[in-house]
Amino acid sequence: MKFMHLSLASGFACLVAACSFGGPDFTTRGLIAPVAQCAVDPATLGDGDQLQPFEEANGCGIPNPWRMRSLSGVQLSQPATLNCGEIAAVDDWLNTTVQKAAAKDFGEPVVGIEVAASYACRPRNNVPGARLSEHGFGDAIDISGFTLADGRKVTVEHGWSGARDERAFLRTVRSKACGEFKTVLGPGSDAEHHNHFHLDIAHRKNDSTYCH
Ligand SMILES: [Zn+2]
Numbered sequence: 425m426k427f428m429h430l431s432l433a434s435g436f437a438c439l440v441a442a443c444s445f446g447g448p449d450f451t452t453r454g455l456i457a458p459v460a461q462c463a464v465d466p467a468t469l470g471d472g473d474q475l476q477p478f479e480e481a482n483g484c485g486i487p488n489p490w491r492m493r494s495l496s497g498v499q500l501s502q503p504a505t506l507n508c509g510e511i512a513a514v515d516d517w518l519n520t521t522v523q524k525a526a527a528k529d530f531g532e533p534v535v536g537i538e539v540a541a542s543y544a545c546r547p548r549n550n551v552p553g554a555r556l557s558e559h560g561f562g563d564a565i566d567i568s569g570f571t572l573a574d575g576r577k578v579t580v581e582h583g584w585s586g587a588r589d590e591r592a593f594l595r596t597v598r599s600k601a602c603g604e605f606k607t608v609l610g611p612g613s614d615a616e617h618h619n620h621f622h623l624d625i626a627h628r629k630n631d632s633t634y635c636h
Contacts, residue, residue, distance in 0.1 A: 450552070452555070453555070454555070455483075456627050457561055458486070458488075458510075458561050458626075460488040460508075461488075462507075463512065464512040465508075466511045470492055470495040470496060470515065473490065474488075475489040486505070486543060487507060489506070489562055495514060495515040497535070498518050498535060498536060501537065501538045507561065510562060510563050513623070517623070522534055525593050525596040525597050529589045530576075530593065534571065537571070538567060538577075538579070539565065541564075541565070542566075543562045544559040549614070558624040558626045563624050564622060564623065565622075566622050568620040569583075570593075579619070580610060580619055580620050581620075603633060605623040605624055605625055606633050607623075607626065607633070608621065608633075609636065613636050
């Protein structure tokens with residue numbers, strides 16, 4: 425899976441390697457970096473550690489970074505490094521949308537999510553010359569699946585056109601993410617997003633949303 429290696433490891437590899445020497449070929453023009461002040465303290469939402477704020481020469485960086493291992497009792501398949509505002513949005517989405525949809529469609533709660541990517545210093549869709557991805561600000565998370573209490577795994581890749589309950593669940597959690605997250609992408613958006621949801625809170629012009 426192409427996006428898997430854009431996760432935490434490459435994020436930090438970027439800190440010491442690629443980004444420091446000339447940097448990748450992308451621009452931050454028109455992008456608004458996240459703020460350090462957040463309404464919700466991530467420590468109250470789940471298991472995680474606060475990290476030191478960091479900034480990379482090419483524009484990547486996180487003003488209030490945390491590395492979260494769980495949110496509201498939902499385990500993350502790998503620790504997610506995100507800015508505090510994105511953490512609060514993911515937690516809220518899990519509580520208000522994901523668990524309700526899981527109860528309705530499966531009759532049981534979600535206990536885990538598959539985190540395909542969090543912080544990563546890279547251009548959008550890894551296209552050289554494209555704008556910086558919101559992953560470079562810690563404002564975006566890629567989620568490729570959900571684990572139910574009975575151990576069943578619901579993946580975006582297979583469930584999107586899979587069993588009826590999985591199709592319903594995935595469509596509900598995706599469509600209701602729009603609003604709280606300003607950009608929501610998934611299967612059908614483009615070839616890059618056939619196997620995961622991209623959820624990011626970055627502000628867009630006129631407070632609009634982009635959910636396709
Ligand atoms: Zn993404």
